[in-house]
Amino acid sequence: MKKLIKWVLIVISVLAMTFLLLRLGFKIVYTIKPELGYSFIEDKATKVKSIQSFGADRQYISVGLDGNNFAHNISMSQNYFVTASYKKRVDAKARENKIDKGESIIITTYDLNTPDFTKKTFDLLPKLLNEGINQQVFNVIAITYEGKEYLELRYHITALKDGILWYNMETEEVEYPKSRDYQTVLGLLGKEYDVLDFPSKIRTEYGISIANLSLNFSYKNAKNLEKTNLAIELPKVAENLSNGEKLFARPGQVNIEEWFNTALHWFAPEGQEIMEIYAKDLETGEKTQIKSYADFEEWKKQHPSND
Structure with a gap:
């Protein structure tokens, strides 16, 4: 009986030590290799199924989406139809208002002036970081101002305050907003x-x-x-x-x-x-x-x- 109790105690001790080492090991790995502790949420744009133009000057654009459910993360300027998909880090180590490693905003543009609506896809965040901008963007819409095409970027300054920047789709440079009097297709009837x-x-x-x-x-x-x-x-x-x-x-x-x-x-x-x-x-x-x-x-x- 004493031998049995002794073996039970040994097994419990080994299990406890193993659990402690595993927990400590995860903390060490998390510190050295933080990507193993990353957690993300993704907000993907609805997939574009078809784009067609109508009218003598191609002034009307018909867009079909995969599933044709309620669409989000899409917008259109004069010359581009645009979708945006967001990947945001949400674990305990994530920075609240800054760009974190592993995050992305995948922009897809469709050129409305080309016969095949030429498609281009890129990650917006590296372009922002190259411009010295390290703010967490949470909303992107396509706009037109004085004949130029921009992405309007809304970002968090604090939990209660937002800021706005414009990304020039031709020069690929970030600019300060020039006016609120721009053109977009997202406006509802007043x-x-x-x-x-x-x-x-x-x-x-x-x-x-x-x-x-x-x-x-x-x-x-x-x-x-x-x-x-x-x-x-x-x-x-x-x-x-x-x-x-x-x-x-x-x-x-x-x-x-x-x-x-x-x-x-x-x-x-x-x-x-x-x-x-x-x-x-x-x-x-x-x-x-x-x-x-x-x-x-x-x-x-x-x-x-x-x-």
Whole structure:
């Protein structure tokens, strides 16, 4: 019996010593080879399935995504469709607002001026480090300013404060922001559109949403487009929307007024010049038919209390 107890104690001692050595060994390895203790999270952009251009000047871009689910980490400037995939370190040793080893932001651009939408992929972070920038970027969008193409980079200064830099896609240099008055396709319709039944009619009748320079923000399958002007004039665009693709207008070629008037025509029944839409005075309930963007601007001037 004493021998058995002795062997049990020896086994327990060996196991305890082994556990202690393994734990100590991991700490030593973690210190000498910290990559063994790294932990990351990844936020990957949705895979691009197809890109097509339409219009006399290729001013409309149709994009299909793999799975056509709600898209994120995508944007578009005048000349580039862009996706961004983020890999961020999150273990206990990670630095909160600085770039850490193993992190990446993989940018993929599609050149909208080439017949095959030439694709280019690169890691943004080494380029930032080469410029002496060591801030943790958490959001990237493509923008156009005065005919030049940039990536707007938002980064953490502190937990409560953000900063902005611009990455010039042609020179590959980082610059300070020049203005807030840049062009992008990510803008939603403003609050002033609340008085119009235009967005809600498109959503109700055709199952998709309209934004400042895009259709079908949520990549849903459009419905009932067969008898619209859009289906007659641009049948492939109507087909793509019905298959869950998204349509963008290139911001350097199509302004908000043109986009409004074009959509008003596209979604009218075949043979009818424009959709029948109304602006509603929120105080009196009076409705006024709106036949163009200019009409809407004039209506707003006459109804300032609705702003």
